[in-house]
Amino acid sequence: MEDVRAAVAAVPDPELPVVTIEQLGILRDVRVDATGRVTVDITPTYSGCPAMDAIRADVEAALAGAGVDGAEVRLVLAPAWTTDWITAEGRAALEEYGIAPPGPARGTVTALALSVRCPHCGSPDTRELSRFGSTACKALWVCRACQEPFDHVKPL
Structure with a gap:
C-alpha cells in the first residue's frame, strides 16, 4: 500500500510541474481493497480543469510502473479543492520556481x-x-x- 501511494503521490502536476499532485492537494485518497484493487481519488483545482485527463493518465501510468493494472481513478468534486490543501513544500516549490x-x-x-x-x-x-x-x-x-x-x- 505504501509503495502504491508513493507512486501516485510522486506524479507531477502537468501545468505546475515543480509540484506533485500530492503537494498541490489534488490527490485525495489512495485505497487498496482486500482483493488488491486500487482506487485513487483526485480533485481538480477548479471544476472543468482541462489538466484532469492528463493527471488521470499520469496516475494510471505511475500505477502501471508500480505493477498495478486496472486501477480506478475517480474524479471527486466535493468538497471542492481549496488552496489550504497546498502543502508547505508545495508552496515553497512554487515560490522557488x-x-x-x-x-x-x-x-x-x-x-x-x-x-x-x-x-x-x-x-x-x-x-x-x-x-x-x-x-x-x-x-x-x-x-x-x-x-x-x-x-x-x-x-x-
Whole structure:
C-alpha cells in the first residue's frame, strides 16, 4: 500500500510541474481493497480543469510502473479543492520556481490580498496585469520593484 501511494503521490502536476499532485492537494485518497484493487481519488483545482485527463493518465501510468493494472481513478468534486490543501513544500516549490503561491484560504472565506509578494525579489510592490495567466488557475502579475512578470496561483 505504501509503495502504491508513493507512486501516485510522486506524479507531477502537468501545468505546475515543480509540484506533485500530492503537494498541490489534488490527490485525495489512495485505497487498496482486500482483493488488491486500487482506487485513487483526485480533485481538480477548479471544476472543468482541462489538466484532469492528463493527471488521470499520469496516475494510471505511475500505477502501471508500480505493477498495478486496472486501477480506478475517480474524479471527486466535493468538497471542492481549496488552496489550504497546498502543502508547505508545495508552496515553497512554487515560490522557488517563480510562481507566487496563494495564501491560505482560511476555510470558506478568502482573504483579500492587497498585494502579492514577488517570488523573484520579495517585494510587495506588485500589481495584477491580467486575471488570466498561463493557465486558467493562475493570474499574471508584475513586480514594480524588479519589473519581472510572474504567475500567481489564484486563491479559491
